[in-house]
Amino acid sequence: xxxSVVGVPVLAVLTVLLVGRCVAAEPAPHSAAGHxxxxxxxxxxxxxxxxxxxxxxxGGAATPPASFNATDLAWLQLMIPMTEQSVRLLELAPRKTxxxxxxxxxxxxxxxxxxxxxxxxxxxRRAGVPQSREHEGHDMPGMTTPADFAALERAxxxxxxxxxxxxxxxxxxxxxLVAKGEGASGADPATRTFAAATAKAHAGQLTRLAP
Numbered sequence: 001x002x003x004s005v006v007g008v009p010v011l012a013v014l015t016v017l018l019v020g021r022c023v024a025a026e027p028a029p030h031s032a033a034g035h036x037x038x039x040x041x042x043x044x045x046x047x048x049x050x051x052x053x054x055x056x057x058x059g060g061a062a063t064p065p066a067s068f069n070a071t072d073l074a075w076l077q078l079m080i081p082m083t084e085q086s087v088r089l090l091e092l093a094p095r096k097t098x099x100x101x102x103x104x105x106x107x108x109x110x111x112x113x114x115x116x117x118x119x120x121x122x123x124x125r126r127a128g129v130p131q132s133r134e135h136e137g138h139d140m141p142g143m144t145t146p147a148d149f150a151a152l153e154r155a156x157x158x159x160x161x162x163x164x165x166x167x168x169x170x171x172x173x174x175x176x177l178v179a180k181g182e183g184a185s186g187a188d189p190a191t192r193t194f195a196a197a198t199a200k201a202h203a204g205q206l207t208r209l210a211p
Contacts, residue, residue: 068127069187075178075195076124078140080131083117085144086171089152093164098157102164105208116198123191142174165209172206175199 090113093106124131144167152163179199186192 065127065188067188068191069185071182071185072188072191073124073127073129075182075186076120076127076191077129078142078178079175079198080117080120080124082142082171082175083113083120086168087113087117088149089144089164089167089171092152092160096152096156096160097164099161102161105205109205112201116201119194123188123194126190127188142171142178144171165211169206169209169211172202172209175202176206 087110090106090110093102097103097106121131148163148167152160152167155163176199179195179202182195183192183199186195
């Protein structure tokens with residue numbers, strides 16, 4: 001767990017890197033119809049409920065639909081591994097915690113967090129971008145690292161509770177900050193709507209965790 005949390009600048013840096021990578025790999029010009037090819041529709045809902053299935057993605061998409069910009073993609077590619085790790089963290093709680101409040105929190109939040117993850121993956125499929133795990137293993141704000149999980153596995157009771165709360169708060173705080181960055185700089189309306197719902201839900205969850 002990192003001692004400090006860097007918010008919107010993290011998303012800005014990832015956006016710059018993603019733009020640079022896309023420019024370096026820019027394909028040869030092709031027809032407007034091919035360039036603006038849309039992926040399958042996705043139902044975007046609040047992270048408190050399960051998004052409707054989006055259907056199979058169109059094959060081999062290399063260029064995102066015109067509605068997506070680099071900020072949208074950077075946010076999705078960051079939030080997916082962050083949220084995967086947060087689900088793993090929550091699933092540790094029932095067998096490790098000594099606090100009934102943490103047990104209740106994890107039980108209530110896991111379904112919503114899994115729904116959030118499905119929604120993020122659906123949006124990335126709609127953008128036509130493969131789930132390449134860009135940030136897996138990276139020690140970044142909001143990420144629960146392998147070292148963090150090793151410490152969590154070694155801890156029990158009150159020691160686990162302190163580690164759990166710290167990592168859970170870091171994820172929630174960072175996810176709210178980068179969701180606001182997506183809302184300010186993203187282009188795809190569905191992704192921005194999903195980010196706003198995520199920020200609202202996660203801000204509410206933060207109030208339930210003592211510092």
